[in-house]
Amino acid sequence: MAQSKFSTNFLFNVFGSIFPIVVSLGTVPFYLRLIGTDRYGIVAISWILLGYLGFLDFGLSRASANALAQLGHATSRERSPVLMTAFYSNLGLGALGGLILYPIGDMVLLHFVRIPPDLMAETRHAYPWMAVMLPLGMINGVATGAMESRERFLLSNMLNSSTTMAGQIIPLICIHFLGPQLTVVLPSIVLSRLGMIMLSYCVVMALEWPIRPLDFDVTWLKRLLGYGSWVSISSLINPLLDTSNQLIIGATLGVTSVGQYTVPMNLAMRSQVVATALARTLFPRLSRADRGEAVDLTRRATASLTYGFGMICAPGVLFSGAFLHMWVGGSFAEVSRPVAEILMFGAWTNGIAFLPYGLLQGQGRPHITAKVSMVEILPFFCVLWLFIKWWGLPGAAAAWTLRVTINLIALYLLSDCLSRQTWRLVPGMIVMTGALIVSLLVPMNLVVSACAATVAGLAMAFAAYRLDPGLRDVVHRFVQRAGGNPRLTITG
Numbered sequence: 001m002a003q004s005k006f007s008t009n010f011l012f013n014v015f016g017s018i019f020p021i022v023v024s025l026g027t028v029p030f031y032l033r034l035i036g037t038d039r040y041g042i043v044a045i046s047w048i049l050l051g052y053l054g055f056l057d058f059g060l061s062r063a064s065a066n067a068l069a070q071l072g073h074a075t076s077r078e079r080s081p082v083l084m085t086a087f088y089s090n091l092g093l094g095a096l097g098g099l100i101l102y103p104i105g106d107m108v109l110l111h112f113v114r115i116p117p118d119l120m121a122e123t124r125h126a127y128p129w130m131a132v133m134l135p136l137g138m139i140n141g142v143a144t145g146a147m148e149s150r151e152r153f154l155l156s157n158m159l160n161s162s163t164t165m166a167g168q169i170i171p172l173i174c175i176h177f178l179g180p181q182l183t184v185v186l187p188s189i190v191l192s193r194l195g196m197i198m199l200s201y202c203v204v205m206a207l208e209w210p211i212r213p214l215d216f217d218v219t220w221l222k223r224l225l226g227y228g229s230w231v232s233i234s235s236l237i238n239p240l241l242d243t244s245n246q247l248i249i250g251a252t253l254g255v256t257s258v259g260q261y262t263v264p265m266n267l268a269m270r271s272q273v274v275a276t277a278l279a280r281t282l283f284p285r286l287s288r289a290d291r292g293e294a295v296d297l298t299r300r301a302t303a304s305l306t307y308g309f310g311m312i313c314a315p316g317v318l319f320s321g322a323f324l325h326m327w328v329g330g331s332f333a334e335v336s337r338p339v340a341e342i343l344m345f346g347a348w349t350n351g352i353a354f355l356p357y358g359l360l361q362g363q364g365r366p367h368i369t370a371k372v373s374m375v376e377i378l379p380f381f382c383v384l385w386l387f388i389k390w391w392g393l394p395g396a397a398a399a400w401t402l403r404v405t406i407n408l409i410a411l412y413l414l415s416d417c418l419s420r421q422t423w424r425l426v427p428g429m430i431v432m433t434g435a436l437i438v439s440l441l442v443p444m445n446l447v448v449s450a451c452a453a454t455v456a457g458l459a460m461a462f463a464a465y466r467l468d469p470g471l472r473d474v475v476h477r478f479v480q481r482a483g484g485n486p487r488l489t490i491t492g
Contacts (some may be wrong), residue, residue: 006281009151010039014274017090018273020165022282023168024266026167028263028328032259035175035180037117037256037260037338038256039185040208041258041262043185061138062366063223063227068145071149080211080215083146084212084216085220085221090135090142094136094139095135097135099131121425122183125182127186130190133193136194140197143159147204148280155207166192167203170188170189171192173188222229227366228366230366230370241380241400245265246386248384248396249388249393252389253388260336261393261396264336267324267344268340271351274351275355277353278305282358285362286363287362289386291363295416298415299421301355303421303467303469306352307354307464308471310432311385313344314346314431314432314453314457315453317345319449319454320341322444322450325446326446338394339396342397342398342401342436344434345436349405353407357411370375371412376403387399422470425466
């Protein structure tokens with residue numbers, strides 16, 4: 001029963017992420033055509049700035065999710081102080097962050113990034129709306145954590161998916177009727193998110209009722225901050241490490257190059273739907289489990305994710321260039337093709353790293369993830385700057401991919417997940433590396449790309465079946481149910 005519930009929650013998380021991705025992929029060409037590459041680049045940088053200041057919640061969203069997961073079977077009276085303390089704290093810190101974001105954003109957007117002169121005034125008038133987005137995002141994290149701590153993943157995904165889709169579609173409708181200006185795009189994003197967050201809190205109140213609005217607890221605040229202070233360091237550094245590429249690209253190559261990099265970067269990040277879904281599904285259980293059980297669960301999940309996610313990323317590396325030509329077309333795709341190929345490899349290693357990362361934080365060891373991020377800062381920026389100077393946009397993609405790969409190795413070792421069975425992951429690494437080398441060195445048209453992607457996917461699937469007992473069990477159970485043979489045995 002527990003395994004069935006876990007599988008169901010995992011599927012909720014997968015499909016809850018896929019629907020917004022489909023909508024986002026479908027809307028990008030419309031945004032590029034309606035508002036242009038320059039405006040799209042400015043919107044992308046605005047989102048980056050929001051990510052940078054997400055650390056201002058001092059990890060309270062993650063800390064409250066961890067605490068509420070441990071109180072998963074407690075009464076609403078016991079959970080209410082955690083929920084309300086996190087809500088009021090994030091609301092206050094989000095308002096403070098918005099005040100900080102305004103002058104920082106003005107400095108970065110209008111003085112650091114090379115924005116075309118005809119867009120300067122428009123950017124200045126539209127930007128204040130992004131400062132309003134910060135507290136909304138921070139309190140939304142508390143609502144999501146409350147739902148997922150009870151493993152109500154269906155509700156959480158329905159609301160988060162609707163929020164994302166509304167933020168993509170409503171601005172296009174406003175652009176159609178009111179015009180393509182940033183002063184239309186950014187306010188419509190903010191107002192659509194506000195409406196969906198209000199709906200999320202109505203659902204949380206129904207789940208957690210009776211909620212006592214005055215249940216702000218200083219003792220819980222200290223406990224949450226003790227855990228969350230380390231999480232906040234990761235929340236500060238990780239967005240910086242993940243998205244500083246775009247800011248440095250904007251400063252060195254111009255805002256047009258930001259758009260040419262952001263499209264394949266978003267494509268790579270959205271391919272991580274399986275990894276994100278698995279990490280989200282595991283986190284409440286890793287928070288409740290003892291250490292030995294949590295490590296064993298993470299090891300098994302890592303093997304399955306290496307091959308399961310590899311069946312997406314290996315073909316993705318080889319087919320991403322052809323996909324970009326069909327999707328956005330023209331010279332834009334030609335410039336972005338090698339970027340997409342390199343970033344897809346990085347998306348694979350980064351996605352696998354979600355599991356040891358979640359294990360360390362779920363087991364109350366967020367200081368380790370924070371220290372790993374701190375150690376990476378200086379080497380990464382040195383490598384990033386040099387790679388951009390030497391190789392342009394592909395160099396930025398290579399620097400990010402190198403960092404997340406090293407990050408995976410460090411987290412895997414520090415979480416005590418290394419075991420005698422780790423050798424089973426090596427064939428997956430070989431297939432992924434081979435796919436990247438072929439995509440970068442061998443010219444391919446649509447047909448050749450499709451054939452190469454198919455071969456890579458089948459190679460990863462064969463390795464998964466032979467080397468990962470978890471995925472093999474899933475296949476055997478599916479065949480057993482489909483064939484109606486109750487005597488089918490499962491080996492391995």
